[in-house]
Amino acid sequence: TAGRNVVVVTPTASGKTLCYNLPVLGAVARDESARALYLFPTKALAADQLVELRALADAAHIGLKTHTYDGDTPANVRSVVRAAGQVVITNPDMLHAAILPHHTKWFKLFENLRYVVIDELHTYRGLFGSNVANVIRRLRRICHHYGADPVFICASATIANPRELAERILEADVELIDDNGAPSGRKHVLIVNPPVVNPQLWIRSSSLLTGQRIAERLIRDGVQTIAFARSRTAVEILTTYLREALPAPPGHPSPIQGYRGGYLPNERRDIERDLRDGRIRQHELLLRMRGYDGDVIGPAAFLPLAERFGLAPEIDRWVVARAIALLGSDPDGVASLSVNLSGASLNDTALLRLIETEVARLRVDSRRLTFEITETAAVANIPLARRFAERLMQLGCRFALDDFGSGFGSFYYLKHLPFDFLKIDGEFVSGCLTSRTDQLVIEAVVRIARGLGKETIAEFVSTPELEEFMRAQGVDYAQGFEVGRPVAIAELGLGEIASRVS
Incomplete structure (x- = not known):
């Protein structure tokens, strides 16, 4: 200057x-x-x-x-x-x-x-x-x-x-x-006049209700939307109408938030943060072993053996107990934990008792705990998987179908299984920028999940281009190296229990 x-x-x-x-x-x-x-x-x-x-x-x-x-x-x-x-x-x-x-x-x-x-x-x-x-x-x-x-x-x-x-x-x-040299993309400005409802008196429909209908359509199509109103009362009315028209799934917070003067400072900051950033909302717990020489051993080297000898349910109970302990050590946190379960745990009543007991003992918000079952494990016994998922939801936990699209089943079992999230298999995500087939699969999964009132998670999102593509397709969440790389639990800052769990 x-x-x-x-x-x-x-x-x-x-x-x-x-x-x-x-x-x-x-x-x-x-x-x-x-x-x-x-x-x-x-x-x-x-x-x-x-x-x-x-x-x-x-x-x-x-x-x-x-x-x-x-x-x-x-x-x-x-x-x-x-x-x-x-x-x-x-x-x-x-x-x-x-x-x-x-x-x-x-x-x-x-x-x-x-x-x-x-x-x-x-x-x-x-x-x-x-x-x-x-x-x-x-x-x-x-x-x-x-x-x-x-x-x-x-x-x-x-x-x-x-x-x-x-x-x-x-x-x-x-x-x-006043010389603007900044590049800019195409902008569309649409001016909507509320329709005339009484031609004799030339009375038009409420501008608030007209705005509600426009916002409702945009939100249904996955467009991040901001609606402005002229007063605090109008903000609350519009928020109420939109929440009634677009109810959140049971146990989920509404994606529609009011914002006006009169809210507490921490409430305003939370809304501003949610609107501004795509912050990490959930961590998936990954199980690893350390060899005698200190090398990290991936799950493919030991989980198949554990399943073969009937040890998978015991391992799942061990992981779940520590996941709940992590959440208990961070009671004011906003991020959730996601735990993968083996197909053998679908009929493990001891696991369900463990979840119920530990969640109550540590006073954990069970909505912060998500359990993932792979598509192939679920398809193997749909009635069993359904009872398991229903019980988890009764406890307040959430349920996700993992690696959707990797099995040989069709969309048939979607109407038989209650779930909160549908995770799009990384096989379709990693090549979608160049494969029209992968793009069509992703579009179909998103459309069906949205029609069922569920949310989608894309796996293997490893580049900014993939993240942007998933956002454009209306995918709700991304998982992969572009969002966050695997780290030791101690680095997540979830309390003293982290060092023991690690």
């Missing part, structure tokens, strides 16, 4: 965030004492930008000290932010009420303030804009008191007079940057 105040006005997703993050990170990388102040109009924007800024700093190997400072920030964190925060992310109200009146506690920030970022500048208009302009006037006066003269970087949506608005708020000269 060469010391000049700027306002960046380019379309959405054109890189405005980089226009201020890069100079701020550059200043901190050159001088650890450098400080920056970010102002966003809402807490949600501030929380979202915090995640993006941290990710960029981590990628650049910059140990950035940054945090939000708003009404949701705990008291013990606030003192740390005041003392050591290199980038403080807040809003105009907190700047007015909690920072500027106590500037002596923030002297490290004001003495070393290099940049002030004002995002969503177009929202600061009218009476609200006048108040913000007065707050910025006070901010500049205090900065001058501490000998600082920060550069202001403003970002705005496309409006007619961005430079004039910025100059009135800052009371300083501002350079306009």
Whole structure:
């Protein structure tokens, strides 16, 4: 910015965030004492930008000290932010009420303030804009008191007079940057007018119900959807209608979430995290042995022998007990554990008693425990597999059909087995980018699973291209090296029991 105040006005997703993050990170990388102040109009924007800024700093190997400072920030964190925060992310109200009146506690920030970022500048208009302009006037006066003269970087949506608005708020000269060189894909803007339901009085259908029908169709087709409403009440009504129209499978949380003012901070953060990232939601436990020389021995070398000598149920009980112990050591966790069971365990009543007893004793949320049975094992005895799966669901656990498509059976047994997940065999996934046959199989599995109200998991997702293809096909979850490589249990951070289970 060469010391000049700027306002960046380019379309959405054109890189405005980089226009201020890069100079701020550059200043901190050159001088650890450098400080920056970010102002966003809402807490949600501030929380979202915090995640993006941290990710960029981590990628650049910059140990950035940054945090939000708003009404949701705990008291013990606030003192740390005041003392050591290199980038403080807040809003105009907190700047007015909690920072500027106590500037002596923030002297490290004001003495070393290099940049002030004002995002969503177009929202600061009218009476609200006048108040913000007065707050910025006070901010500049205090900065001058501490000998600082920060550069202001403003970002705005496309409006007619961005430079004039910025100059009135800052009371300083501002350079306009409105030349957008960012690449962009094709965008479709569809304008829907609610249908007329009474031609005589020219009364149209409710816009809320029309929006509900559109959102419902998009969600059914696997499209990640955001619906905006004009009020808190409308948000709750729309959320209720969509949840009733698209009920989640028994024991599953609804994929439809409301988001509005009035939610608790941790509730908002959870929703933001779920919307933002495709985080790891489940770990599959893999069984390995160590030889006398310390080498890792894969299951193909010992499980067939165990099954031959009738030891498979005993091994399954051993693994399941430790899986439940892992979940018990991490009661507040969100990730689930998935355990593979052998066909011999389908009639093991001792296993069912073990699951019921240990889940109750350790107070484990049984929904975090998924059991996988391979297609071939299930097909061998459908009535037995059905009773086993039904009992697991009664206990609150979830059930998955593994390696779907690898056996010689048809889709016949899908209507005979209750299940939560259908795992698409990796044989179809690994070659789907070049094989039309594999693509058709995946499309068919996804369509049938969705019609049954179940979720799909693609195995062997080992590249970004495969992950993107699965997302485009509407597959719910991916499993493979692109998502996460096998690691020792101790590396998952699931509590002290991990070291013993390993």
